[in-house]
Amino acid sequence: MNTLPSNDNEVLVRVENVGKIFCRDFKKSLLYGVSDAVHEFLPFVGGKKIDECGEVILRPSEFWANKDISFEVRRGECLGLIGRNGAGKTTLLRMLNGLIKPDFGFIEARGRIGAIIALGAGFNHILTGRENVYVNGSLLGLSKSEIDAKIDDIIDFAEIEEFIDSPVQSYSSGMQVRLGFAVATAMEPDVLILDEVLAVGDAAFRSKCLKRIGKISRNSAILFVSHDQGHIARICDKVLYLEKGRPSFFGNKDEGLKKYHDVITKEGIASAPPELHDRVTSFRVCSPEEGLFVKTGGPIEIDFEIESGEEIANESCNFFFVDHQRVLAGHADFSKQLRSIPKGKSLITIKIAAVDLAGGPYQVNVQIFAKGGRELLVHAFGCARLNVAGPHRLWCGYRLPVAGVEVQLRQE
Amino acid sequence: MMQSEHLIIRRYSPQPLLSRPGIMFREMFGDLWKGGELAWRLFLRDVSAQYRQSYLGYVWAFLPPLISSLTFVFLNSQGLFNIPGTGLPYAAFAMIGTLLWQVFVDALNAPVNSLIQSKSMLAKINFPREAILVAGFAMVFFNFLVRLVLLAGVLVCFHVKPDSGLLFFPIAILGLILCGAACGLAVAPLGALFGDIGRAIPLITSFWMLLTPVVYPARTTGLAAWLATWNPVSPLVIVARNSLTGESLLPLGPFFFVFFASFLVLILGWIGFRIAMPHLIARMGG
Numbered sequence: 214m215n216t217l218p219s220n221d222n223e224v225l226v227r228v229e230n231v232g233k234i235f236c237r238d239f240k241k242s243l244l245y246g247v248s249d250a251v252h253e254f255l256p257f258v259g260g261k262k263i264d265e266c267g268e269v270i271l272r273p274s275e276f277w278a279n280k281d282i283s284f285e286v287r288r289g290e291c292l293g294l295i296g297r298n299g300a301g302k303t304t305l306l307r308m309l310n311g312l313i314k315p316d317f318g319f320i321e322a323r324g325r326i327g328a329i330i331a332l333g334a335g336f337n338h339i340l341t342g343r344e345n346v347y348v349n350g351s352l353l354g355l356s357k358s359e360i361d362a363k364i365d366d367i368i369d370f371a372e373i374e375e376f377i378d379s380p381v382q383s384y385s386s387g388m389q390v391r392l393g394f395a396v397a398t399a400m401e402p403d404v405l406i407l408d409e410v411l412a413v414g415d416a417a418f419r420s421k422c423l424k425r426i427g428k429i430s431r432n433s434a435i436l437f438v439s440h441d442q443g444h445i446a447r448i449c450d451k452v453l454y455l456e457k458g459r460p461s462f463f464g465n466k467d468e469g470l471k472k473y474h475d476v477i478t479k480e481g482i483a484s485a486p487p488e489l490h491d492r493v494t495s496f497r498v499c500s501p502e503e504g505l506f507v508k509t510g511g512p513i514e515i516d517f518e519i520e521s522g523e524e525i526a527n528e529s530c531n532f533f534f535v536d537h538q539r540v541l542a543g544h545a546d547f548s549k550q551l552r553s554i555p556k557g558k559s560l561i562t563i564k565i566a567a568v569d570l571a572g573g574p575y576q577v578n579v580q581i582f583a584k585g586g587r588e589l590l591v592h593a594f595g596c597a598r599l600n601v602a603g604p605h606r607l608w609c610g611y612r613l614p615v616a617g618v619e620v621q622l623r624q625e
Numbered sequence: 626m627m628q629s630e631h632l633i634i635r636r637y638s639p640q641p642l643l644s645r646p647g648i649m650f651r652e653m654f655g656d657l658w659k660g661g662e663l664a665w666r667l668f669l670r671d672v673s674a675q676y677r678q679s680y681l682g683y684v685w686a687f688l689p690p691l692i693s694s695l696t697f698v699f700l701n702s703q704g705l706f707n708i709p710g711t712g713l714p715y716a717a718f719a720m721i722g723t724l725l726w727q728v729f730v731d732a733l734n735a736p737v738n739s740l741i742q743s744k745s746m747l748a749k750i751n752f753p754r755e756a757i758l759v760a761g762f763a764m765v766f767f768n769f770l771v772r773l774v775l776l777a778g779v780l781v782c783f784h785v786k787p788d789s790g791l792l793f794f795p796i797a798i799l800g801l802i803l804c805g806a807a808c809g810l811a812v813a814p815l816g817a818l819f820g821d822i823g824r825a826i827p828l829i830t831s832f833w834m835l836l837t838p839v840v841y842p843a844r845t846t847g848l849a850a851w852l853a854t855w856n857p858v859s860p861l862v863i864v865a866r867n868s869l870t871g872e873s874l875l876p877l878g879p880f881f882f883v884f885f886a887s888f889l890v891l892i893l894g895w896i897g898f899r900i901a902m903p904h905l906i907a908r909m910g911g
Binding site: 233 | 632639662814815901
């Protein structure tokens, strides 16, 4: 294989107007599958119906898992696929890898394809790691001697020397993905399909992977799925943003990431009514519908209203900020500042001096305890939204500095 | 541009495979060749894994045909039913029959079992799917070789003397495997989708065995005679057994008819398997 960055214009993946239909109802789905397969054998039996305009007519319970998707990836380019869970990213990758057939349009892929899809890493669980390397290599079209030449590098990269001759079923998921990644990238694929590979594996391996991807991307076309916007921003040139299976944006990565970011900010995160203890009659965070806005590092005040039939002493109040992946990003503890809740309805303003959170949407969760933490008075999940404007994933404060609390009694 | 000339181009579209038969056949045999290495490794894995978690090990290859033939040997020895015209001791007759029948049943079960066992691999990796089928059939052949020991034991014990017809035995076994494989492959895509098929197969095969001259010799009158003619497995079993026992290889015409028909069905089943595969994977999920 030529390792020089050859011909920049060479299109390695071409996807034109691709659509894929899935079915919500499992039993119907099986029958449709039979009908489609029989239709290929006997064109007059079963299959999908097409209307006058050439559009496929959906059967009951069917929906488009992918629709109207077109793009090209050239050698030396890296395309990032972004979108919420269930947006059709993995479906698209499975079609690109030839596992399933498109129902509309066509896909053309040139050269060797290396793929890691749905975290499977593509291994046979009973074979040993070494046997799997040879099997995968031969599937990718490498001869035994070519694999012999690469195997040490693969084992070295995957950091699994002691385990290479044990069956893959005894590997941890991180080890499997490491070996899978090492194999897929060592084969010098022309097209590399990576589905959430970096979600498993520790930080050290992740950075090693990113380095390897960067090296390979000069010579291959890469399709990369990740929920981590930081990784997409770092290694991709272009992004395809899928929304409910349809392309919502295709092009420059900064623009695409911004759009994705805006959408998840607007959608926010699902909230539930607060769970209250008997001693608290009402709890409400007074925040605008679209959420609170703050710049990274800026101060913020959050008002909430609480009503109680009696004074509650020895109380502690905590605010938690979770990001759109529900990962705890920041925490502010007001137990020293807010020692008691007065009787009646009161408006309490909490102040945080610096919101050291990376840019993005957050959900605010509030927990108020009494009796030194043994009694949960209020548990409000997603009671407010916070939008932080700032750089992606540069730093993330865990404990946010508390600036103070104001309590006003409201008489009604 | 030079480099791109050498790259394999894969094209995925909803276009039916059969619309380009030339490409389809080239890909079929190409994949069969490419899958060879994988099939061999899968086969080695299956052989070493098959009896790993068992004490009796390879004895399990003998037991099912041995037990089912012993059932008939017992019934026959107690005079509960009498089967004339076997030409050799009934026990030898029944054991040879069931051992041969087992080859057919194994080959019939192989495709569905292979598909179901490789479900997660099929959903995640693109590899020549033929490999799992080939590995499955190789396993059938391997198990047959193991049983050959038992078969030889039966021949020696009962002083059954094969004549030159023995030379035909490998072809007869190939016929049994071909026929089983053809039937199995024809139902395999459905079997991978619907559990009903997997449940029905043992029922059907155990009934089918009674309709085939396995534990009794072929009749010349009545329904049994009709079945001996029109049941495709009958000539295979009869010829295979006669090649061992030194009797005339009489139903050779029907034998070769079934042999080649099985071969044709196998090719058709293979095409069907390739057509069904992407649909199956989309429907059965990871």
